[in-house]
Amino acid sequence: MPVNHNFSKLARQPAYRAVSEKIRQVILSGELQAGDMLPTELELAEQFGVTRSTLREAIRLLEESGIIGRADRKRLVVTLPQTAAVGRSVSSAMLMHRVTFKELWQVAMGLEPLAGKLACASATDEDKQRLADNLQRTETVLEDHARLLEAEIDFHNLVASATHNYALLQARAPLNDLFYPAWGAVIRALSPGQRILVAHRRVYEAICNNKPREAERWMEKHMIDFRRGIEMGNLGFDQPVTSAANTSGQN
Amino acid sequence: MPVNHNFSKLARQPAYRAVSEKIRQVILSGELQAGDMLPTELELAEQFGVTRSTLREAIRLLEESGIIGRADRKRLVVTLPQTAAVGRSVSSAMLMHRVTFKELWQVAMGLEPLAGKLACASATDEDKQRLADNLQRTETVLEDHARLLEAEIDFHNLVASATHNYALLQARAPLNDLFYPAWGAVIRALSPGQRILVAHRRVYEAICNNKPREAERWMEKHMIDFRRGIEMGNLGFDQPVTSAANTSGQN
DNA sequence: TATTGACACATTGTCCGACAATAGGTCAAT
DNA sequence: ATTGACCTATTGTCGGACAATGTGTCAATA
Numbered sequence: 001m002p003v004n005h006n007f008s009k010l011a012r013q014p015a016y017r018a019v020s021e022k023i024r025q026v027i028l029s030g031e032l033q034a035g036d037m038l039p040t041e042l043e044l045a046e047q048f049g050v051t052r053s054t055l056r057e058a059i060r061l062l063e064e065s066g067i068i069g070r071a072d073r074k075r076l077v078v079t080l081p082q083t084a085a086v087g088r089s090v091s092s093a094m095l096m097h098r099v100t101f102k103e104l105w106q107v108a109m110g111l112e113p114l115a116g117k118l119a120c121a122s123a124t125d126e127d128k129q130r131l132a133d134n135l136q137r138t139e140t141v142l143e144d145h146a147r148l149l150e151a152e153i154d155f156h157n158l159v160a161s162a163t164h165n166y167a168l169l170q171a172r173a174p175l176n177d178l179f180y181p182a183w184g185a186v187i188r189a190l191s192p193g194q195r196i197l198v199a200h201r202r203v204y205e206a207i208c209n210n211k212p213r214e215a216e217r218w219m220e221k222h223m224i225d226f227r228r229g230i231e232m233g234n235l236g237f238d239q240p241v242t243s244a245a246n247t248s249g250q251n
Numbered sequence: 252m253p254v255n256h257n258f259s260k261l262a263r264q265p266a267y268r269a270v271s272e273k274i275r276q277v278i279l280s281g282e283l284q285a286g287d288m289l290p291t292e293l294e295l296a297e298q299f300g301v302t303r304s305t306l307r308e309a310i311r312l313l314e315e316s317g318i319i320g321r322a323d324r325k326r327l328v329v330t331l332p333q334t335a336a337v338g339r340s341v342s343s344a345m346l347m348h349r350v351t352f353k354e355l356w357q358v359a360m361g362l363e364p365l366a367g368k369l370a371c372a373s374a375t376d377e378d379k380q381r382l383a384d385n386l387q388r389t390e391t392v393l394e395d396h397a398r399l400l401e402a403e404i405d406f407h408n409l410v411a412s413a414t415h416n417y418a419l420l421q422a423r424a425p426l427n428d429l430f431y432p433a434w435g436a437v438i439r440a441l442s443p444g445q446r447i448l449v450a451h452r453r454v455y456e457a458i459c460n461n462k463p464r465e466a467e468r469w470m471e472k473h474m475i476d477f478r479r480g481i482e483m484g485n486l487g488f489d490q491p492v493t494s495a496a497n498t499s500g501q502n
Numbered sequence: 503t504a505t506t507g508a509c510a511c512a513t514t515g516t517c518c519g520a521c522a523a524t525a526g527g528t529c530a531a532t
Numbered sequence: 533a534t535t536g537a538c539c540t541a542t543t544g545t546c547g548g549a550c551a552a553t554g555t556g557t558c559a560a561t562a
Contacts, residue, residue, distance in 0.1 A: 060311035081344035093332035
């Protein structure tokens with residue numbers, strides 16, 4: 001009988017990955033900070049003892065992570081990852097996993113009321129002003145479906161931003177890419193401009209008056225309205241969401 | 252006086268990015284599905300009309316997104332992104348943004364009770380069995396700080412998995428990487444094994460008996476205990492979290 | 503029959519060298 | 533102060549090269 005010892009498969013990693021990990025580590029350790037310039041590709045390659053080709057592959061990995069970018073289309077620079085950039089990877093993953101509208105809605109029910117609640121304590125005057133501007137703009141586009149959707153998405157982003165909680169912003173990033181855009185169909189089908197405006201107004205007032213409970217409740221009601229809209233329009237609440245327009249060229 | 256027309260800066264993108272976007276698009280459109288093999292690098296390069304070097308850079312971008320990988324260390328294959336893989340990018344971003352423990356805790360307060368609630372409706376017998384196994388294991392390692400932390404993290408992952416909601420899994424991924432590991436300090440300082448076990452048991456029972464409210468409440472209490480632990484141990488509730496051990500070699 | 507070994511082949515990981523395009527700087531001319 | 537001419541450094545892309553390694557085939561062996 002053969003002796004049965006299971007060796008753990010040893011994971012050798014290619015050079016481009018090792019290089020990438022090393023750079024990432026240096027950045028995350030704080031040794032290199034956002035805004036710092038990196039040496040030229042040639043110099044980096046020499047330091048690591050690899051060729052420029054290999055180094056460039058390593059750079060691509062970090063580039064997709066959003067932690068390095070190019071300043072002025074030239075020099076490499078350590079970058080503070082933008083929520084949108086990081087969120088795109090997450091959204092891609094969700095699309096491939098055939099995430100349903102229902103699943104996203106459940107997450108939204110967890111995060112959006114929370115955002116409203118937290119915003120009450122942390123919103124600055126500037127945040128409030130931006131929300132006020134958004135409301136005013138919303139009033140003028142109640143019948144313009146495209147612009148209404150845009151304003152709607154903006155509003156929720158503004159509330160989330162007002163929490164000044166980056167972890168929350170990041171967690172709800174996929175909602176921006178997948179949840180709200182899909183909701184455009186509801187707007188076109190039901191024209192619920194008035195209901196949206198009322199909910200947004202209540203949330204705004206709650207934030208201004210520092211009433212967390214109110215903000216939370218109205219955001220929750222707002223989300224439930226979303227669900228009702230999807231169901232009433234028979235727009236596939238249990239269907240996988242689709243990538244409406246993913247041709248974004250952000251930076 | 253000069254006529255003032257603002258041109259939008261036209262965004263040319265390098266070839267490696269264009270190639271990457273094209274492949275991503277084909278995959279997200281469903282034309283290529285998870286598990287499908289891609290042609291060899293040389294063939295792909297010929298199809299796009301670029302060199303292998305350029306194509307390889309494009310591949311790296313997709314690789315970091317987790318949507319393609321290698322089967323058997325060779326052929327390129329379309330992959331269903333793993334939460335851990337995607338989550339790493341997100342965690343990196345949060346670390347660079349100096350996300351505080353408090354921020355993560357706020358997100359956890361939004362997502363973990365939600366996970367408990369949803370799990371009640373969707374947990375399979377297998378899910379419940381896994382939770383039961385975890386509880387049993389936890390009892391045996393109450394004094395072993397390292398193993399206890401491991402079991403603790405596992406438990407929350409199991410609850411989240413039991414929701415069968417990928418969007419939720421993805422949203423809470425950073426909690427795994429940053430929130431719970433940081434909590435290891437609390438375990439070492441306060442040895443709250445018993446409190447953990449009790450909370451976990453209540454959540455487990457609630458899930459088995461299909462009592463969403465209970466599951467939600469106990470998860471919430473559990474999270475509040477977390478916060479108390481951090482504050483009592485004076486472990487920096489308002490400090491940025493640090494990447495305890497980020498030397499993970501996952502696939 | 504099932505395992506082993508030898509061998510050829512395809513593909514990747516890595517290297518090297520090359521060149522056009524362009525961002526940035528300097529300096530003179532206007 | 534702006535424009536234009538010029539030089540330099542660096543990137544984006546190319547083409548070719550080779551060793552290492554996974555894959556497949558086929559004969560030899562137990």
